[in-house]
């Protein structure tokens with residue numbers, strides 16, 4: 274009898290994890306990228322790559338989304354917007370940083386107008402390197418995130434190696 | 440015994456759980472067909488189920504500035520309206536669970552309840568996107584509702600009854616799509632308007648107004664609205680099929696007919712682009728309503 278609630282909890286959490294892994298809805302935010310990464314993300318959403326196979330859907334409203342896909346370094350102006358969008362998303366939520374700029378500031382590192390890379394503002398769950406990453410790489414990154422969710426672990430946070438300027 | 444039967448019919452069959460699952464299957468079929476028309480692989484068969492469970496298990500945020508009772512009540516009312524409508528409709532080709540003279544009108548109004556609730560939900564919110572979406576939803580409601588009603592009135596007048604089961608018994612021997620082709624086209628397009636499918640998706644145009652009236656909804660509320668919409672899809676498709684495509688007959692054949700209708704709807708969705716809201720209203724009132732009226736006039740004259 275004592276084990277029953279545990280069992281129910283296990284089954285329920287198994288079902289919700291299954292649902293979560295199979296239906297990640299994404300929202301895309303550009304916090305100061307050069308637009309190269311955004312074009313690649315849009316290419317990923319085209320019928321050619323068909324990410325609806327994995328249940329991924331692009332949503333316009335942060336209230337509907339599960340995964341926030343960020344591109345670019347965070348500029349001083351975009352910082353508050355990025356945070357606001359993140360806070361508008363319902364729990365559980367995940368962040369994917371796309372592109373070298375999102376990981377380390379990339380080509381913009383050390384500029385006067387940027388706060389830094391995305392990790393300095395939000396807790397990032399997955400990084401997709403590349404300048405810009407190919408659509409295949411983006412899909413691979415999202416699938417990696419989903420695999421980690423399935424196993425109940427968060428992806429290892431990789432602390433980006435920064436140069437002296439940052 | 441009566442009460443037990445009533446409760447079963449609301450909770451499990453024909454309304455309730457079986458209908459929700461059926462709605463999910465129809466939604467998947469629709470999405471898959473659209474995907475195939477776009478030369479994609481499309482979602483897996485359990486996709487709507489996964490979406491719904493995920494949404495239900497997510498946090499539900501109550502935004503600032505909304506009326507709490509309305510915010511949490513509207514999704515429930517919307518789903519309840521759609522489920523109740525199913526009681527009077529021959530779902531999956533089986534006889535309707537309840538029937539009384541004039542149930543056609545009740546069903547049509549129950550079907551509009553979802554749209555009304557969506558509109559109110561947008562209005563209740565402080566977000567400007569929701570308010571624009573709500574305005575568009577309600578404007579569009581006034582555009583397609585009358586022609587859709589007139590289109591379903593055609594078979595009812597031919598059968599001399601306002602009772603769905605009597606009309607269906609009549610259409611079994613008379614293929615209304617042949618006798619009233621105009622009505623069929625209007626009913627089909629009206630159904631697409633009701634479900635806010637392209638080209639009538641201006642109320643939830645994500646490129647302009649984020650997600651329309653439901654922008655501020657998350658988690659459970661959004662899930663209930665989604666379920667309500669797929670239930671409405673089942674009810675609407677069933678109604679149009681039963682009225683225009685030769686009644687009920689064999690449940691299996693009936694199912695095939697509804698799937699055929701879904702195929703046509705998916706085709707129209709993937710070849711047409713979104714209309715502006717003024718174009719939608721203009722089209723419905725300049726062409727839709729007048730054609731429907733003409734057909735009814737012809738029906739009265741010929742009868």
Ligand code: SF4
Pocket residue numbers: 305306307308309310344345346371372373374375379380403404405
């Ligand atoms: S990673 Fe490259 S493509 Fe992406 S935003 Fe930075 S500079 Fe542009």
